[in-house]
Amino acid sequence: MAFVPNIQAFCCHYTAQQSCAEGQGGLPADGFPANVTINRLACGGKLEVTMLLKAFENGADGVYMVGCPTDKCHNLMGSQRAAKRVAAVKKALAELGVEPERAAMFHLERGLHPEFVQAAQQMQETITALGPSPFKGGAQ
Amino acid sequence: MIIAERKPLNEIIEMVKDAKRILVLGCRGCVTVCSAGGEREVEILASCIRLGKMKAGEPCEVIEATLVRQCDKEYVDAIDQWDGQYDAIVSMACGVGVNFIANLRPCDKVYPAVNTTAFGGSAEQGVWSEQCAGCGNCVLHLTGGLCPVARCAKSLMNGPCGGSVNGRCEIHKDVPCIWQSIYDRLERTGKGADMNRIAPIRDWSTAGHGGPRKTVRNDLTV
Ligand code: SF4
Ligand code: SF4
Numbered sequence: 001m002a003f004v005p006n007i008q009a010f011c012c013h014y015t016a017q018q019s020c021a022e023g024q025g026g027l028p029a030d031g032f033p034a035n036v037t038i039n040r041l042a043c044g045g046k047l048e049v050t051m052l053l054k055a056f057e058n059g060a061d062g063v064y065m066v067g068c069p070t071d072k073c074h075n076l077m078g079s080q081r082a083a084k085r086v087a088a089v090k091k092a093l094a095e096l097g098v099e100p101e102r103a104a105m106f107h108l109e110r111g112l113h114p115e116f117v118q119a120a121q122q123m124q125e126t127i128t129a130l131g132p133s134p135f136k137g138g139a140q
Numbered sequence: 141m142i143i144a145e146r147k148p149l150n151e152i153i154e155m156v157k158d159a160k161r162i163l164v165l166g167c168r169g170c171v172t173v174c175s176a177g178g179e180r181e182v183e184i185l186a187s188c189i190r191l192g193k194m195k196a197g198e199p200c201e202v203i204e205a206t207l208v209r210q211c212d213k214e215y216v217d218a219i220d221q222w223d224g225q226y227d228a229i230v231s232m233a234c235g236v237g238v239n240f241i242a243n244l245r246p247c248d249k250v251y252p253a254v255n256t257t258a259f260g261g262s263a264e265q266g267v268w269s270e271q272c273a274g275c276g277n278c279v280l281h282l283t284g285g286l287c288p289v290a291r292c293a294k295s296l297m298n299g300p301c302g303g304s305v306n307g308r309c310e311i312h313k314d315v316p317c318i319w320q321s322i323y324d325r326l327e328r329t330g331k332g333a334d335m336n337r338i339a340p341i342r343d344w345s346t347a348g349h350g351g352p353r354k355t356v357r358n359d360l361t362v
Pocket of ligand 2: 310
């Protein structure tokens, strides 16, 4: 059976607006992959390193965060903080001998933009190419 | 405070490769303040250990806990509550904490999760720098409050050396020459003449060169 990755997206309230505005069915119609789960946060600054690590523990093959542009964050520093936490997770993955590309940070404009869907598609492509998470199913 | 930073994960995971039940133990003292081994770091390390074990296909249980301190017997004794529930302790305290657990729990396997680096402080968020080396015979009253033992690359008592250039140390342009700073400070505070004092040859026996140091306060012992 073809590999369908489990991808967990963490988005701040502002960059995830599209998911609400379009209602159920809207995002898939735009091409947002069904296997990407959106976890909304009030602000990127609320992202914790452990949220991403626990997502891997719970079976994610890839995780990513979408926050505001670094210089235009709704809460000033939230998306910069999120980016640092994603970087910490990438470092942890590398130290554990796992591809750091399984975690990513995207800085996108707030509101409704095709880039929100493109980020999910890009992640889908990357993680599908990498294959299942090495954390699943023991030694490779 | 004591400054520490976490060891690379692969090193820690190698230490506990034979353990199936691991107690990851943080400390609420210095390592919490320098974000190396407090509650939050325990949570992150525990998750990483579980992931490392999952990758190796070895199931494991991780207990996460943080003690008030790991450098006092009364707090270390609290480990009794997990008796029989772990094969190894990974301590996120400074080296003192690891030593205390080893001293007090002769049969426990205990491993360090952090590298203990220095006595220092944080002048800006996320940056810690060494300020004192615990030499046991403080000379700060002679040096304007700036430590030549910890902060001069050569621990000179009669600096600056010939490598001091424009207030910078010869080891790196980002490192201030502390002897230049001492000179400037003494001048500023009207104590410039102190620079002419001849520094006697120093007795380093108090700095650990005379063996492990011990402080006994007879007014406090029972
Ligand atoms: S002189 Fe010794 S005790 Fe005083 S600050 Fe320097 S290292 Fe610490
Ligand atoms: S340049 Fe200054 S700080 Fe560096 S070794 Fe010489 S005296 Fe010490």
